[in-house]
Amino acid sequence: MSGSRSFLSRLRDGDEIARLITFVFAATVVLISILLVLELWHDSVLPRHKFGLGFFRTTTWNPVEGDFGALPFIYGTLVTAAVALFIAVPLGIGAAIFLAELAPPRVSDTLEFFIDLLAAVPSVIYGVLGIFIVVPLMRQYIAPSLKSILGFLPLFRGPAYGLSFLTAGIVLAIMIIPYIISVSREVLLSVPRDQREAALAVGSTRWESTWKVVVPFARSGIMGSIFLALARSLGETMAVAMVIGNDPKISASLLAPGYSIAAVIANELAEATSELHTQSLIELGLVLFLLTFVLNGLARILIVVTSQRGAGRARA
């Protein structure tokens, strides 16, 4: 073993050199992530000093006057993500239950293969599909029927241009469904078999064993998949920028156009002229980073906890 040899002989064999070289590359990864955080913090110092917390409370976004408030973007980001989850979570988890509990393994694996491929489709393509398919559908069919049925709610009032919070939410939902299905299926499959058998043995129906035993067992992992999907939809840029309407307004109606954090960065950073404008956009980037950082961390903990619990029970 190398431990007994002298440092010099190991150096001659190249082990120390190899170790050093690979160490430098591994350390680069750490360095990059530290730099990323420092950079976002350092390059958003102007708006932090000038606006302070007011940055998050005011609604004016006027690059000409040098007045920047982030509230409409934060609102748009949260609302579109909420709409997306509202649509995608029931569908995705239902589909995952079907794939994990009911479908024969071969069908389940085949569908999973396609779902993984769908998760690889780039967001700009969802944006193109959104702008040419979902937007016209929205304008002609979805928005008018929503208004006639649910028009008594403030959520579905006002003129419908097609570009709206709801449109962006629908496109996002289509994008995140594959993630939810994929992760939830994995978590459900990791629930030990004896849990199901025990439930069936005491006389529950197939659905009762699934809903009252398997799903609660996998609950935190499923929550993890939802957080992961939420982080994805908060940070999603292209698909949202193409269909949300890019209008920095806060409206109660989901049929009204809005704006999101990622979309405003994509649209304005390349053309920002004043330092304050650039830095305000970077501060928005920092907000986005922190939001997704927290959500991803939570998601990872939840998924790991569930799969470990499953593995632990299976061994016992």
Added chain:
Amino acid sequence: MNAHLRWRKLVSGFMLTLTGVCAAVSVLALFLILGYLVVRGGASLNWAFFTRLPVPVGEVGGGMANAIVGSAKLLLFATLVGVPIGFLGAIYLAEFSGSKMAFVVRYAADLLNGVPSIVIGIFAYALAVLPFKQFSTLAGGFALGLMMIPITLRSTEEFLRSVPNSLREGAMALGASKWKMIATVIVPAAYRGILTAILLAFARVAGETAPLIFTAFGNNYWSAGWTQPTASLPVTIYNYALSPYEDWHRQAWAGGLVLLGLILMINIVARGILSRGISVSRS
């Protein structure tokens, strides 16, 4: 069978059917829209798309040749940035590092992996565009390369770890030094997995748009060099789809189809390589 049991069975059947409907709706909706892309894109695709430059607004025809070449250059540079760091970093994690350092590196990689692509774009913009006051191919490739690092690193490490320890011990027993063992035994044994990891990382960034908008920017002509702005397939698709011109929409569909075809092909190839098993025995 009493009424209560019948009711429970009814609920069970109904709910299970409902999950089937969920699966069918999700999968069908996704396939329908992608099918629509294939139909629209296929109808718009022609030879000029691959060989011609964009033509001025109002003229019909032209193609995205500059964007295709631009994307290729961006991806080449991204691979040069992302793969060495990911691959060598993974070797350190799997073969050399103690658990503390490994934890820190893994944590950093997972953090990077979760960062929205637009934020990676801001980072590349601040590092590689602002100091030179110039949008460039290199800046765009750098942004994409950063995104390749965590995916390459994490999966390569996993595949290296899946190589049985008996192989390591065998090589050591024959008197190989550690780096020789890694280079001639461990990496060849895990090469299918590593190749898959790199291909998947490549496919993931090939369609990225957001970080390119303000790093590589865009260009209606051939890019004048690595330090100049360049067109790329995703950004051109984005700009064309938002334009008010019918002929540009047609080209956006064609571009979407080409991009999607490329990405799905890489994904399928990568999975195919992996499903043939991690080759442990090599002559």
